[in-house]
Structure formats: structure tokens, C-alpha cells
Amino acid sequence: MDVYLPRTLAEALEVKARRPEAVPIAGGTDVMVAINFHRLRPDAVVDLSRLPELRQWREEDGAVFVGAGMTYARLVRELSWCVPLAQAARTVGSPQIRNRGTLGGNVGTASPAGDTLPVLAAHDAEVVLGRAGGRVRALPWDQFFLGPKQTALAPDELVLGVRWRRLRGPGSFLKVGTRNAMVIAVASLCLVVDEVGRAVRVALGSVGPTVLRAPEAERFAAEQMQRAGAWDDPRAALSDAVVEEFGERVAAAARPIDDVRGSAAYRRHACAVLARRALRWALGDRRLAG
């Protein structure tokens, strides 16, 4: 097994060009478990944990770019203005895991339970991919995440980061698990409100082969807010029946399976509960802000 320890992104991309089979390792919180348990014996690994180019985030005219090497601990500290992302990051593992695990690793693993994935999907994020020679492409999240642990990443590419247009409006991330910490989601949900586009966006984790949106429920929520006059007047209320119906429509978008962590029926139910809660919070936040 060869280990490459590049010190710049360009060097790392060169390694991937020469040795496409080299497994990237960032925080190692997924890769090392696989190595320790003999599930992975790569011919080569390439360390990304010290590439300064990946360990940063920046605003780019109306959009935000978050480098793949941003750890959860730093997302909590430095991107607290993106409430759903900071909330998702804070639920990951333990302090030890959050100090080490990265956004790029979550994207690279592409587990349907990855906590940042619903946040990326709800923000319509793109995944930015790089190749040697400065070649860069960006794929919308739904063209990047193809299935459980399957992505559109080419063997000679690395994830540089993710990018999305900054939204004005409240949002949250919620996760159901068997306890408060160190838990893989049984179901998770991110809801964001786009005040400018007058849209509500909802993404679900852990209830399908990959992260899912709930477009029908999204349209319903936006229409009901329109009907109630809530886009113009944040104090205008939605009826309990509407919030209830929204939850059912979100649950209908889930495609859960039965597994050791929960039954499909429980997961669907959890989606409805989380959706109603997230919508009520968002409406409450709008009232406070409005």
C-alpha cells in the first residue's frame, strides 16, 4: 500500500491523475474504520487532510463555496449563519469525530444517512469536482448522488467542495435517532424557506437510496402560504390542517426500507412529524423576523 502525502491541491490531483485507484483520505472517520476492519485494502491512499485549498470557505457573488476539507467543528463555528448546516454538523458523532470528519468525506461516502446531504439537497447545491491541470466541473447534487454510496465522481477527480446560492429565509435540520449523540439517522430532514423565490424546499435523509426532495409537498406549502397571504405578511397563519397535510405529503415522498435502525412505517411517520415541526419553526422564525 502506497501512501501519498501531498501538500497542495495540485499535487493531490497529480497523484489522482497518475494513480486513479488511490483512495482519498480526509478525516479518515469512514476510511479508517474500513481499513481497521479489513474491509478496505487499497493499493494506494492519498491524504487530503492538510490541503489548505480544501480547508476553507468563501462567498462568491451571492453564492457560498465550502471546501471539502472543512471539518464539522469548523462548520459549527464558522458557518453558524447557515443554520441548517451548522445544526446538521453539530449532530454528527462526537467532538472527536467533528474535529476530524469533513464535509467532503460525507459527500464522498454518499451514505443515504449522511447528515449534511439533506442540507445540500434543500439548498440545491452543486458539488464541485477537480482534475489535474485545473480542470473543474460542477454537478447539481441530484446528478452527483446516484445511489447508496454511489456518486458521479470520476476516478481521477477529487471533490473540491460544494456551492450554493445563499438563501434569504429561515431553515432547520432535524434528525431522529435512537439517542441524542453518536447516532446514525433513522430519518432526517432539512427544510428551508426561500423568501425571494417564494418557495419552501424539503429534503429527506435515511429514507431512500439517496437523499430525496419532496417536490409535491414543497409546491403545496408554497401555494398554501400564497393563499394565506403569508409571503407578504409573516404573521398570517397556516391552519393546523394545512401543516398536517404538508407532513403527510412529505412522508409520501419518502422511499424508506425496513432495517435494523427502524421500520419503513416508522420512518415514514418520522418524516411527517419532522416536516410539520420544521414548517412550524420556519413560520415562527418568519413571524419573529417579520
Place this chain on the structure above:
Amino acid sequence: MRVRLNVNGAWRQADVWPGASLLALLRDSLGLVGSKNACEQGECGSCSVWLDGELVCACLVLAAQADGCTVHTVESLAQGGRLHPVQEAFLDAGAVQCGFCTPGLVVAVVDLLRRDPSPSEETVREALAGNLCRCTGYQKILDAVRLAAERMTGGDRGSRA
């Protein structure tokens, strides 16, 4: 492969299998067996160390990733034959039974108290969520954290034997 790193203030080097973890390097190559190996999957925290000042699970760091880095282990805490106040508090509060989880917990508690010298109970629970103990039921560990925090901030002066 050869890895060179600064451990507890001294530069050391070790020849390790390229897939070895930092934990394996510390224990098997350097004989620093304070960091424990229980799960090798980040669940138990018994291997907690500082890598360039950050609390991490040594079992999840590829040894090669620590090349050129600074590592502090539980062995760095006692100074000149004197235990660290957190270690003393664990003894005094009866927070140690079999002791397997203790080094990792002590490291995690020291890390917490460096960042937040008087943490709330909630903060303590959140900070220690990554450290498992099969013996104590955690209450005495929480007591030890409070005792250490009081002593280290001077809130408990005089009551110490």
C-alpha cells in the same frame, strides 16, 4: 513506511505498515499504551489524543497523516510525578472502576476544561458523548468533571485535604 512526529514534546520516528493507525503507532511502535484500543471505529473514545492540539480518535487517524505533526497523549498530563488535577479528581470522585475508559475520558475532560473552565452539565454531557464507560454509569465521571473544574478555577480552595 517511516513516520516522524512529535509526541509529548519529543521528536520520534517509527516504521509502520502504511495502513496502520496513529493508535497502533503510539501503542505498538512507541510503547505508549495509555491510549487504549477498544473499538477501532471511533465509537468509544478510549484512544483519544490531541493531534496538533485537536481532540481526535487516534484509531481513525492514519499514522502517516500524523507525519510532521504534534501529538499529545494521556502520558503528557502528569508532570514530575504529580497527577493532572483532572486525573486526581477522577480518583477522588471514584470515577474509575476497571479503568479502561479512563485515559480517553481524562483527555476529553482536559480538552473540555481548556475550552470551557466552568462547563454546564449539558455542555459536559455533550463533550463526553464520544467516550463510553461500561462500569461507572457515568454519574461519578460527571462528579469528577465538576470537582476538577472547581479545583482548577479555584472554586474549591480549602476543601482539599
